[in-house]
Amino acid sequence: MDHFQPTDGVLHAEQVSLEKIAADVGTPVYVYSRATLERHAKIFREALSPLGDPLIAFAVKANPNLAVLKVLQRQGFGADVVSGGELMRALAAGMPPGKIVFSGVGKTDAELSLGLDKAIGQFNIESREEGRELAALAAARGEEAQACLRINPDVDAKTHAKISTGKAENKFGVPLTHAREAFAELAALDGMNLRGVAIHIGSQLGDLEPLETAFAKVGKLVDDLRSTGHTITHVDLGGGLGVPYRKGEILPSPAEYGELVARASKGWDVQLTFEPGRLIAGNAGVLLTRVVRVKRGGNGPPFLIVDAAMNDLARPALYGAWHDFDAVKPTGERMMANIVGPICETGDTFATDRDCDALAAGDLGVFRTAGAYGATMASSYNSRGFVAEVLVDGDKYAVVADRIDAGAIMDAERVPDWLE
Numbered sequence: 001m002d003h004f005q006p007t008d009g010v011l012h013a014e015q016v017s018l019e020k021i022a023a024d025v026g027t028p029v030y031v032y033s034r035a036t037l038e039r040h041a042k043i044f045r046e047a048l049s050p051l052g053d054p055l056i057a058f059a060v061k062a063n064p065n066l067a068v069l070k071v072l073q074r075q076g077f078g079a080d081v082v083s084g085g086e087l088m089r090a091l092a093a094g095m096p097p098g099k100i101v102f103s104g105v106g107k108t109d110a111e112l113s114l115g116l117d118k119a120i121g122q123f124n125i126e127s128r129e130e131g132r133e134l135a136a137l138a139a140a141r142g143e144e145a146q147a148c149l150r151i152n153p154d155v156d157a158k159t160h161a162k163i164s165t166g167k168a169e170n171k172f173g174v175p176l177t178h179a180r181e182a183f184a185e186l187a188a189l190d191g192m193n194l195r196g197v198a199i200h201i202g203s204q205l206g207d208l209e210p211l212e213t214a215f216a217k218v219g220k221l222v223d224d225l226r227s228t229g230h231t232i233t234h235v236d237l238g239g240g241l242g243v244p245y246r247k248g249e250i251l252p253s254p255a256e257y258g259e260l261v262a263r264a265s266k267g268w269d270v271q272l273t274f275e276p277g278r279l280i281a282g283n284a285g286v287l288l289t290r291v292v293r294v295k296r297g298g299n300g301p302p303f304l305i306v307d308a309a310m311n312d313l314a315r316p317a318l319y320g321a322w323h324d325f326d327a328v329k330p331t332g333e334r335m336m337a338n339i340v341g342p343i344c345e346t347g348d349t350f351a352t353d354r355d356c357d358a359l360a361a362g363d364l365g366v367f368r369t370a371g372a373y374g375a376t377m378a379s380s381y382n383s384r385g386f387v388a389e390v391l392v393d394g395d396k397y398a399v400v401a402d403r404i405d406a407g408a409i410m411d412a413e414r415v416p417d418w419l420e
């Protein structure tokens with residue numbers, strides 16, 4: 001459930017009309033709902049409540065906006081970060097360093113050092129090489145890095161290939177077959193407190209079975225590591241739960257996920273960490289856009305040309321992803337349309353042969369479920385600038401990210417004098 005519902009025939013975010021936001025801020029614009037973010041945060045925490053007091057580290061890459069992070073920080077969430085930039089954002093939002101987990105296969109020395117400087121709670125190490133580097137950096141400072149070893153469990157998460165992360169051929173984690181050896185080597189290093197294991201098998205998971213398989217492998221590994229004398233106090237089970245992108249689509253619920261985790265982790269006796277991203281933010285945001293014009297006369301249905309494009313919302317172009325598209329002020333009439341943006345690529349297509357609310361030039365519409373992997377993936381392709389973001393809270397709203405126009409981007413560029 002989300003808080004983007006019609007009132008008096010006009011779609012609202014909580015109590016704020018999307019017509020008002022479009023008029024005040026312009027389009028395209030991302031609109032987030034605080035109540036929806038909080039609702040999702042609470043439901044997820046509730047579902048995990050039988051597991052003691054796990055660390056819930058929001059996957060910042062899903063939506064790194066500072067105001068969004070602040071909402072979640074106030075819910076007691078920590079952060080899962082995958083770059084120095086995300087680490088700085090989590091800290092800027094007030095997340096305690098101890099609740100920050102640093103994941104990613106390509107952390108540079110500078111990023112590892114930044115994590116040590118800030119005394120973050122956990123590094124998730126993705127290779128032996130990275131583990132050696134981290135241990136050396138920490139030892140040189142007379143410190144110990146708190147770390148888990150990320151395992152690649154070689155399970156098929158049954159999701160889109162580009163967001164599957166737990167198969168043997170994916171770049172993430174240490175193969176389970178080498179995990180014991182790698183753990184023994186790294187745990188013995190000065191500067192390293194290797195205290196557990198981590199996994200994250202993929203995103204937009206629509207089926208719990210791959211998670212169940214992966215969790216069972218983690219449990220077996222924890223037993224094996226303990227039987228060879230290692231102390232295991234932490235397990236990080238990652239994120240990945242999918243969200244409905246189409247009206248009526250049914251996905252595993254947080255409650256079902258919580259039951260699965262409780263079953264699978266029975267007897268582990270560890271501090272658990274979770275890294276949800278999409279589940280928390282996905283349905284808490286829409287991309288509000290205005291129809292530029294309706295172009296008729298091709299072979300198929302008319303092109304509904306909107307002012308948002310693939311640079312603002314990349315998921316359809318990147319993954320062939322579906323986003324429901326609804327009018328802000330529906331008339332009750334329907335149309336068939338190809339919904340496209342203005343960018344000069346055929347890939348700039350949001351939907352083909354879509355049965356949607358009838359819209360004309362100047363009308364407003366929303367792409368739903370755009371709160372995760374939306375604005376964060378934006379680019380300035382076609383010199384379109386970066387889209388603005390708004391957070392609604394009850395009957396008020398604030399612009400939480402300014403639109404960065406093409407001129408501001410051009411200001412960061414220079415023509416060297418030897419070209420003048």
Ligand SMILES: *Cc1c(COP(=O)(O)O)cnc(C)c1O
Pocket residue numbers: 059061062080082103104200202203204238239240241275276277278279372
């Ligand atoms: C992307 C990512 C997540 C979040 O995935 P969601 O599908 O958004 O829940 C969690 N952990 C890691 C390591 C990630 O890379």
